[in-house]
Amino acid sequence: MAQVIDLDGERPGRRRRSGAAAVAAGAQRATGERDSRRRRTTPLLADLDPQPLSVIPDDAPPAVDAAAPSGTPSPADAVESPAPAGPSGARRRPPRTAVAKKAAAKKAAPRPTVRPAVAAPAAASSGAPVARRMPRVRVVGEPDRLAAVTAAATAAGEAIADALAGSPRAADVEDKIAAALAFLRRRLTGDYEVDEFGFDRELTETVLLAVVRPLYKRWFRVEVRGIENIPESGGALVVANHSGAVALDSVMTQVAVHDVHPQHRFLRMLGADLVFQTPFVGEIARKGGATLAANADAERLLSAGEVVGVWPEGFKGVGKPFSERYKLQRFGRGGFVSAALRTRTPIVPCAIVGAEETYPILGNLPTVARLLGLPYFPVTPTFPLLGVLGAVPLPSKWLIEFGAPVPTDELGIGAAEDPMLVFDLTDQIRQTIQQTLYSLLVQRRSVFF
Template identity: 70%
Template sequence: MTEATGSRRSVSPTDDSVEQAEVIPIGSRGSRHESEGDVPPPDVDDVLPPPGATGSDRFVLSTEQWRGLFVRAATEVFGEAWEPQLARFLAFLRRRITGDYAVDEFGFDAEITQRFFLSALRPLAERWFRVEVRGIENIPTEGGALVVSNHSGTVPIDGLMTMVSVHDHSGRFLRPLGADLVFRLPVIGAMARKGGATLACQEDAERMLGQGELVGVWPEGFKGVGKPFSHRYKLQRFGRGGFVAAALRTGVPIVPLSVVGAEEIYPLVGNIPSLARLIGVPYIPITPFFPLLGPLGLIPLPSKWLLEFGEPIRTDEYDAGAAEDPMLVFNVTDQVRETIQQTLYSLLMQRESVFR
């Protein structure tokens, strides 16, 4: 669509020959277009004023030219079989704007997530961070499971990258559990729910796991994302072990996930706690490039990422009342934490450098 808009916009220059030259797509994947020569010169009787035309006939384009441009743009966007493609796309758009789709009780919109959110994040995962996934076979192909991961990177991009990687490698949607701050924020909160997230609380975690979903949790929370760069790859406290209790109650396996690379995307070297308190956010990050370079400083550094899913820790072997036993919950929590920490160290040893 954007390309279509682009070529249409380029029609506005006044000179006819310039405009003809501009709309030829460079490196187009369709065949070369020979139609330029065939387009008849603008005929005064058979013209359509382009949008924004002031009435001067220097701005007018013939119907034929319009059609040629449209067909070219459509071919550019949808390929040679643009017509059925476009029809399908229009049908999809129409279904969306008439509200003819379904979301689950958590507000998860699978269609939008798959078509837009994940597609938008995929280039970031594949090209920018070059995410390498290991041990994907540890994610069960069906049934509930709890993916527990370390958390880092100042901005929780690691969660988004994990969602893309899990979906692309295992075909399952990862349903993240988010902090309540996420759902207080406009736009972000609404998008999080559409993307499959829900509030990180006992009730929702158990409900999702009970429904056989693949749930992702980052027990370090803001302590993990907002830790200074000097503390990188040192796991923070794992909450109160609520995630272990949820897994024990629903009897689903815990899959430890170690993410290497996210720590370096925004090296957090400073914080403004007083301002953070004033706004009501956990921290205001200062990185070597932000706020120094302004919006440019928001570009994450292109570190090389490694995601390793560890062997699942079974919880269905414990008794029914295991979740009420704090000692057991602490032990399992420590086991998960240790596994992730050890895997982080071994991944760091294997990594050639931060950016390669």
């Protein structure tokens, strides 16, 4: 049977209470309504009143987990507002409503997203106002996604470190990772140096040589001889034969000088104009230590004590047909010899066997070469028939031998102005390289082995 309520909100048959009793009953009902509203939201964030905050002491009690055993404060008890202290300094707990009792009954239920802190203790009996502090909350979810991801990454890193700990080379792996991170930091902050020619020593050693080193070690299996003929310090001019349609021989020689030489010296290569006019290739060549094949640049590098590499055959060497393999072309007018004479640096002849077979040139398309602005357009057994796959070099076996250095400091300062002396010395270097090529071809067992 439905109850009838009159207009002033009192049930029939119930006696009107006195003023004081009505006020007390209303306050109790209001307290219950507030508690009911609080329990519908996050407990730690619903009980924040605009009161002064106290500084969290360093020795604050640890957070209480909601999944703790019985006998520990529940999350509902941990966030209740501390009641004002009485005359004796004891804390009085406000009356607990049915909703509060229901929340207390669920104290054993785990709360993985929120870890409330213990409420601040009540003030002393001196009557000072109670300063409440913001509860420390850790929410694993959208507000703290970065912390969660960081924790997961840390755990993954520890797992990888544990897996690597069993390997005897774990320390080497850690050193390489640390070096790579330091290199990235320096590149991002601009904390690196280049010389007046644009040579980036760190980039060359860390990236450029590392990219071509697999070709050097595993694809061409380069064997180096006579590396001791390159001086440990001071300038030197390395003169080598040129071949192979693509100038891979210069790059492999640079790797050989850096990796095999005891002092890990850098070979500063002299390149043609086309190299530096090509987009991206010219910039990489500059950063890798190459510069224009001009006497002025060569003399500046040699005077600075650098090891300079020159391939005097130029495009006539790399573009010659396979039928003329290992036959040296003309060495130009001997400009490299003049640079060595002016700087009084030794000339080291170098012979390279194996580069001729990487791209065997069967023919040339001069019309296409003129349209593309190239000195030649090679036709090999795989290019352009196989397209991009035709650009993969054949895995020939390479031999690089550095001959005995030819001194120039004994010829005098004015020797570079004597054209006959320059011509004779140029021809002597060419003949030395040619004889060394013939000797290496006889010693080579196979083109690919």
